[in-house]
Amino acid sequence: MDGPTFPVETDLERLAAIVRSTDDAIVSKSLDGVIRSWNPAAERMFGYTAEEIIGRSIYTLVPPDLHDEESQILARISAGEHVTHYETSRVRKDGRRIDISLTISPIRNTRGELIGASAIKRDITRQRELEAQLRQTQKMEALGQLAGGIAHDFNNILTIIQGFASFLTRALPPGAQGHEDVQGIARATERASGLTEQLLAFSRQQSLKAEVFDLSPVVAETAALVERLLGEHIEVKVQLADAPAWVHADRGQISQVIINMALNARDAMPAGGTLTLGTFVDPVARQVVLSVRDTGSGMDAATRSRLFEPFFTTKPRGQGTGLGLATAYGIVTKSGGHIEVDTEPGAGSVFRVVLPARRPTPVTPSPAPSLEDLRGGETVLVVDDEPELVRLVARILHSYGYSVITAAGPGAAMVAFGERTSRIDLLLTDVVMPGTTGPVLAERLRGVDPDLVVMFMSGYSEESLPPSINGRKAPLLTKPFTPDGLARAVRSVLDRNAAERVPRTGSPV
């Protein structure tokens, strides 16, 4: 083997400068694993200064469970092998484990004898974290889609159960045999409907129902739920503002914020403690504050600084998603507010959700239309690929006086539209169907009759649907719906359209 050529002094200085300035840790060690050189990047990566570490064993940096692996690497180097881009873990001076990528090359002396190894180490902890976050995000996305799809199908089924149960309720007056049984079915359907709402919320397909409301009663109601969730070892207290705490947000989501914060507090009080939920109105700053205070372990500055990061969790792997506070943060900022946190190790934590105060919306109670007001004589074309749902909707609308044409899907609807012998006043169609979607069907039929009124019905929320048809937003009736809810929606859309429309003269059928 030829002996190495030694660089001139200026080249040595240049190489030394490169080693000092690189972001990769460059470490050399002897064949018995004693560290011989240590660059500034290694100091930053591992937390040891060169003075502290040179002369110590390389095993200082190796986690005990990886000692065998390091022995094997040393053996390979002693055999003259190179190790490239080997991914493993090491331990910093502060005990934190980091993921690194290693490239190790043997060092030979002028006689070609192996005398040690040089290692280039790159910290890939952040890269690993990002990869894990991406995997988690993709997993959550897939779960969300699955949950949304299940909720959609389930809403179809619930509409059918709810609708037919409602017919039975009408047919069986109180006291009649079977009346209570049917009421039981109706109650169970309502509970199931709540479950699908939760599924949709998880899949982020739930509509935001922002409104102005008094926060204090919502906190009081949620506190009752929180009490059951936290268990007996944690006392829940509620301190509400005397004045109404008007905010503009989605009630359900604000409840979710409280629950997420309460669950976080529970984990900070494994031995028990007190959770205090409160509201406070600041008329000067025009703010409403929701506070969640616990008497738990509190947080250090490092934890505090990453609190709202998605997937950040202090819990052992598999015991927390790290999404609770991130979700709360998202909801609050979406509602125009922010979250303040006061915490110290051992002194508990206070989360303050600060929301803009709003003026209460004056409510002019309009009398609910009577069932008689919901009747109509118009013709409705009902389209859904779920035959039982079509049958149910037709029966409901018939009972309110409407003429109904049914179609098993978009194609059949186009045929029915062509066969019509009188004007079709409303197209009531499902949105997601095999082949042609409801919006495309509406567009095609409006090509024939531009004045056709359209209403969609779907187990999906408004947010996940195409927003407009022919530049005009078509109303959406979300499933599950009750017979009265359907009649109300149909009457409302027909009346609104009649009021908006310029009187038609002799439009063709």
Add this chain to the structure above:
Amino acid sequence: MDRHEHVVQLYGTDERLLARNVSRYLAEGYARGDGLLLIATPRHTDAFASGLAERGLDVPRIVREGRLAVLDAEELLGRIMLDGMPDVRLLDDLLAGELRRIRQRTGSPEICAYGEMVGILWSAGEFAAAERLEAHWNASMAAGGLRLYCAYAIDVLGQGWDSAAVTPILAAHSAVVSGGDDLCFALHRAMDDVLGEEAGPLRARLQSEGGEGVAPGEWLATGLAACGHARAGEILDRARFYQQFRPQPA
């Protein structure tokens, strides 16, 4: 397809392939200026009409113009069945007005029809009634001006395949619409797998007996089921698997 043909598709469970074929057949008829008559279940009507719309036809308009008439196959069947057999004179009476109206609206004597009453009868086990109706269609078509596409939910590779029962149905038609390349591929691959070098002679024998107008896959499956080869069942089982899960070419 040639004029005045009476074709059949054995679609098994592949309703997408059926919808694609039938909507293409109807669209071609429309392009020629033929009137269209659809005697189908509501579900199939929906699929075929959607297929026509996807091919650019304005379905509501052509229905409105009377160029496409749609009849519910189950409902029509309910009206013509007497003592377990179709009353073909009643059927003629019921259809005569419809056919006349379509011809008047299009100004063409030609009608391109799709019918699945026979398929419904077959699925209900009413084989003789299906044969009777097919024979009647052939008699009606002899007068000219009508071409017909029939469909049966018969799975060519299915466990319940009965060559003796299917042969008269195939014979009643002028052509069998191919179930697609997948069927041919599945059968050839399965024969090679099971028989190895022996596959060649059997394949050649079955193909030499090829029925006129019958698509090669359907003919091969029919021949295999009827040839009495000791391993025919094994070949058909394997072909069924390959049709569902097409492997990479060997």
